[in-house]
Amino acid sequence: xxHNEEKTCxxxxxxxxxxxxxxxxxxxxxxALRDKISEEGLxxxxxxxxxxxxxxxxxxxxxxxxxxxxxxxYLLKDMRVMILGIDxxxxxxxxxxLAKLGCKVSGIDNYLRRRAVAEKxxxxxxPIADMETRLKTAKERLGVEIDFRELDLLNRDELEExxxxxxxxxxxxxxxxxxAPYSMVDAEHAIxxxxxxxxxxxxxxFLIKEICPEANILKLGTMGEYGTPLTGRPIFEGLFPAxxxxxxxxxxxxxxxxxxxxxxxxxxxxxxxxxTFNVYEACKYWWLRSYDVMQGxxxxxxxxxxxxHPDLRTRLDVDEWFGTVINRFVAQAVLxxxxxxxxxxxxxxxxxxxxxxMECMVRLLxxxxxxxxxxxxxxxxxxxxxxxxxxxxxxxxxxxHGLTVRIQRVENPRVEADxxxxxxxxxKLRENLGYQPKTPLEVExxxxxxxxxxxxxxxxxxxxxxxxxxxxxxxxxxxESMTLEVHEPGTHAAAGYNPExxxxxxxxxx
Amino acid sequence: MNPEAAIIGLDGVPIxxxxxxAQRGVMPHTKALIEQGCLAKMRSSLxxxxxxxxxxxxxxxxPGTHGVYGFTDFIPGTYTVCYHSSSKLKAPPFWSKRPxxxxxxxxxxxSYPAQPLNGAMITGFVSPQLxxxxxxxxxxxxxxxxxxxxxxxxxxFGKSIPLFLRKLEETLDQRLRVLxxxxxKDRYDLLFFVVTGTDRIEHHLWDAYADGGHEQHQDFLxxxxxxxAAVAHVASRLEPDAPLMMLSDHGMGPAExxxxxxxxxxxxxxxxxxxxxxxxxxxxxxxxxxxxxESTKIYLNRVERFPRGSVKPEDARQLCxxxxxxxxxxRHNGRKVVKEVHRGRDVFRGPEAGNAPDLVVTxxxxxxxxxxxxxxxxxxxxxxxxxxxxDDAFLYLRGLSRGDLPxxxxxxxxxxxxxxxxxx
Numbered sequence: 001x002x003h004n005e006e007k008t009c010x011x012x013x014x015x016x017x018x019x020x021x022x023x024x025x026x027x028x029x030x031x032a033l034r035d036k037i038s039e040e041g042l043x044x045x046x047x048x049x050x051x052x053x054x055x056x057x058x059x060x061x062x063x064x065x066x067x068x069x070x071x072x073x074y075l076l077k078d079m080r081v082m083i084l085g086i087d088x089x090x091x092x093x094x095x096x097x098l099a100k101l102g103c104k105v106s107g108i109d110n111y112l113r114r115r116a117v118a119e120k121x122x123x124x125x126x127p128i129a130d131m132e133t134r135l136k137t138a139k140e141r142l143g144v145e146i147d148f149r150e151l152d153l154l155n156r157d158e159l160e161e162x163x164x165x166x167x168x169x170x171x172x173x174x175x176x177x178x179x180a181p182y183s184m185v186d187a188e189h190a191i192x193x194x195x196x197x198x199x200x201x202x203x204x205x206f207l208i209k210e211i212c213p214e215a216n217i218l219k220l221g222t223m224g225e226y227g228t229p230l231t232g233r234p235i236f237e238g239l240f241p242a243x244x245x246x247x248x249x250x251x252x253x254x255x256x257x258x259x260x261x262x263x264x265x266x267x268x269x270x271x272x273x274x275x276t277f278n279v280y281e282a283c284k285y286w287w288l289r290s291y292d293v294m295q296g297x298x299x300x301x302x303x304x305x306x307x308x309h310p311d312l313r314t315r316l317d318v319d320e321w322f323g324t325v326i327n328r329f330v331a332q333a334v335l336x337x338x339x340x341x342x343x344x345x346x347x348x349x350x351x352x353x354x355x356x357x358m359e360c361m362v363r364l365l366x367x368x369x370x371x372x373x374x375x376x377x378x379x380x381x382x383x384x385x386x387x388x389x390x391x392x393x394x395x396x397x398x399x400x401h402g403l404t405v406r407i408q409r410v411e412n413p414r415v416e417a418d419x420x421x422x423x424x425x426x427x428k429l430r431e432n433l434g435y436q437p438k439t440p441l442e443v444e445x446x447x448x449x450x451x452x453x454x455x456x457x458x459x460x461x462x463x464x465x466x467x468x469x470x471x472x473x474x475x476x477x478x479x480e481s482m483t484l485e486v487h488e489p490g491t492h493a494a495a496g497y498n499p500e501x502x503x504x505x506x507x508x509x510x
Numbered sequence: 511m512n513p514e515a516a517i518i519g520l521d522g523v524p525i526x527x528x529x530x531x532a533q534r535g536v537m538p539h540t541k542a543l544i545e546q547g548c549l550a551k552m553r554s555s556l557x558x559x560x561x562x563x564x565x566x567x568x569x570x571x572x573p574g575t576h577g578v579y580g581f582t583d584f585i586p587g588t589y590t591v592c593y594h595s596s597s598k599l600k601a602p603p604f605w606s607k608r609p610x611x612x613x614x615x616x617x618x619x620x621s622y623p624a625q626p627l628n629g630a631m632i633t634g635f636v637s638p639q640l641x642x643x644x645x646x647x648x649x650x651x652x653x654x655x656x657x658x659x660x661x662x663x664x665x666x667f668g669k670s671i672p673l674f675l676r677k678l679e680e681t682l683d684q685r686l687r688v689l690x691x692x693x694x695k696d697r698y699d700l701l702f703f704v705v706t707g708t709d710r711i712e713h714h715l716w717d718a719y720a721d722g723g724h725e726q727h728q729d730f731l732x733x734x735x736x737x738x739a740a741v742a743h744v745a746s747r748l749e750p751d752a753p754l755m756m757l758s759d760h761g762m763g764p765a766e767x768x769x770x771x772x773x774x775x776x777x778x779x780x781x782x783x784x785x786x787x788x789x790x791x792x793x794x795x796x797x798x799x800x801x802x803x804e805s806t807k808i809y810l811n812r813v814e815r816f817p818r819g820s821v822k823p824e825d826a827r828q829l830c831x832x833x834x835x836x837x838x839x840x841r842h843n844g845r846k847v848v849k850e851v852h853r854g855r856d857v858f859r860g861p862e863a864g865n866a867p868d869l870v871v872t873x874x875x876x877x878x879x880x881x882x883x884x885x886x887x888x889x890x891x892x893x894x895x896x897x898x899x900x901d902d903a904f905l906y907l908r909g910l911s912r913g914d915l916p917x918x919x920x921x922x923x924x925x926x927x928x929x930x931x932x933x934x
Binding site for chain 2: 008063
């Protein structure tokens with residue numbers, strides 16, 4: 001049984017509700033709409049099957065010939081997916097994955113990421129082709145056509161024109177500056193981050209409302225929106241579950257369905273929290289549908305498609321601004337730099353291999369929320385402490401690639417709790433969307449070593465050596481973090497709090 | 511130049527109502543017309559709903575040939591209810607057989623979306639978007655400016671009866687204004703004008719007509735006075751002796767008690783369904799052998815037709831017999847409830863007969879049939895006071911005599927008789 005076979009027209013972006021049920025922007029609740037439907041019925045039209053005329057929105061994905069079965073569930077045939085930020089680490093990888101699955105992929109990018117990494121004096125250590133070559137190679141090697149427009153998200157006139165041309169059935173919004181340290185460099189970088197991310201997203205929401213209100217919006221959030229509450233209270237998936245209760249002065253209030261608290265950890269994370277509210281409101285005001293994807297830290301270099309040809313590779317950054325922790329550790333291990341663990345290294349985060357992240361995104365595209373539904377998923381496969389990751393990278397590097405790897409503790413340039421409990425709920429992808437993590441951490445780390453130790457990549461890595469070490473302080477200072485200690489792997493066991501990940505209804509039951 | 515002929519439709523008006531109102535002086539113009547031709551009782555289509563019956567009227571064939579069994583049907587291979595669309599009509603309407611003649615069609619039910627034709631068309635109920643209800647599209651701005659309403663919101667009746675009645679009158683006036691405007695601007699050979707407020711007022715106020723002391727009795731009569739004036743108005747656009755056909759698509763009778771067919775089928779073990787209102791017929795489970803839809807239609811849950819079908823073709827006949835016995839034997843307070851159970855395979859013979867309902871039920875006088883999936887009680891008071899009847903529609907033709915009509919005319923005969931008259 002496929003996870004989405006019982007979903008119906010209610011979840012299908014080809015079902016035209018606008019014009020058939022005039023509920024947009026009228027402040028009606030979905031409950032009121034449901035009552036209306038059960039009493040009076042509701043008729044829609046299908047953008048893909050106009051010959052059906054008007055009908056009840058009750059055809060299941062399994063029954064509908066427009067949805068075909070894939071290994072990730074039923075998928076809308078030739079689904080028109082527009083990826084904002086298609087040139088990035090995730091954007092390009094997803095574009096190839098979706099195109100290979102038969103989606104009609106289009107995308108925009110203004111190469112801001114390439115420029116920002118260059119500003120740091122770095123570059124993708126895995127050589128990446130320019131867009132023209134990427135598209136040509138995708139066609140030759142994978143037999144897929146991807147439509148690209150060089151376009152700034154903030155250029156609403158041109159984006160409007162492109163959206164009207166494509167009429168996307170799904171919009172994946174990766175078009176944001178994805179770096180906490182970058183946003184903490186100075187006022188200019190903080191403002192640029194929030195301007196691009198928050199106002200860019202707001203503009204996109206207005207355009208989607210006008211042009212393709214039925215589209216499934218996959219908005220990239222981050223687990224970092226939640227922070228790491230020191231009370232250890234659960235990190236739910238964006239909204240409180242139905243049985244959550246607030247008790248105060250002996251009285252109880254249900255919290256079910258309300259947004260959970262956010263406690264962002266940088267001006268970048270603040271931009272993501274602002275996005276969350278903007279998307280949430282847009283769903284409420286205009287009956288848009290969206291998944292806010294609270295993604296863990298992505299690592300890795302592999303998917304079937306990007307590994308098909310060197311010109312299809314996705315970027316890999318290891319500099320202190322854009323390199324995520326595992327990617328940086330592997331780079332440091334290859335360069336012979338002791339792995340830089342910030343502070344105690346007891347910080348717990350959620351992680352996800354690139355390949356698994358892409359599968360999650362496909363599954364989310366296969367199962368759009370209902371009109372007006374703002375849904376949130378915590379997208380991660382496992383929780384680790386930073387120091388555990390250093391140990392694992394060191395182990396894979398030494399045992400499988402003959403490297404001598406050491407670990408260094410450095411001053412933590414960030415304002416964050418070094419030690420904290422972390423109880424994370426990540427049930428929806430597994431329970432509702434059929435996702436199971438497939439890529440073990442060690443396997444992907446091994447792939448990264450293999451790639452980064454290739455002579456040409458290794459050579460590029462040398463040229464960016466100076467950009468890996470942390471120099472951006474949350475305090476606003478610009479200085480190198482001091483090394484507190486250098487040690488051999490296996491000598492500093494993790495201590496303190498244990499991470500807790502709840503992936504099913506019964507996890508943690510007594 | 512005046513049009514050479516006209517058809518006037520009075521939706522849902524039974525012959526006895528027309529006759530009585532003509533005799534009582536409520537419809538004097540109609541009375542005068544009747545004297546110039548022949549008026550006969552006419553059978554409606556099976557099922558007797560406006561989508562099936564008007565489709566039969568304009569094509570001259572039965573639902574087994576034109577494929578329209580009601581305003582709703584099932585998307586093939588699913589339990590999903592789809593709405594009628596003119597693009598699904600499988601037989602050509604009469605005007606397409608006279609391509610050289612310009613026709614003006616106003617307010618024809620079940621003709622949405624408007625299809626191109628030599629002339630102009632504004633479709634009647636149910637037409638969700640005015641933009642698609644009009645051909646040619648150039649007519650649209652004028653209609654929008656005039657606030658043209660395809661149908662009166664029936665829920666108004668529950669909110670304010672006077673407002674409902676006023677709206678009925680206003681829409682009729684509006685349609686006549688549109689007719690005049692179009693005739694001033696262009697030449698048409700044939701007019702086809704349908705009054706649908708008749709059906710609406712009868713559904714809601716049938717009891718008001720029957721009861722002289724009813725608060726809305728006079729309102730009911732006043733509306734028909736207005737209908738009579740409209741008939742005269744349309745007729746006045748023709749030469750005095752030009753061919754004029756007037757007809758209803760079905761009759762109407764009292765609806766005192768509604769019988770919920772799906773409740774009966776569920777209680778008797780023929781229907782097993784979940785209770786999610788949004789899934790409607792998709793609630794049907796594999797154990798189901800039969801279910802009812804759109805008032806009078808009963809479908810066997812056939813393996814070759816539905817995704818969770820359970821009835822094999824070889825078992826269908828026996829199951830139909832069983833259901834017919836069940837329905838025919840139904841008694842309420844000692845009274846018979848169902849007048850007739852028609853077997854689809856016997857009644858419908860054309861190329862579309864395969865999509866027909868397996869059974870069509872006609873209730874006894876005083877009863878109406880409903881098919882909501884989630885009703886608890888088998889019987890309840892009908893929220894409408896009038897319900898369709900299949901055996902007492904009317905057919906009138908100016909200049910013809912009873913002998914020019916078939917012995918027992920049915921609705922698909924009407925257009926053949928009229929076309930023959932035009933040819934002469």
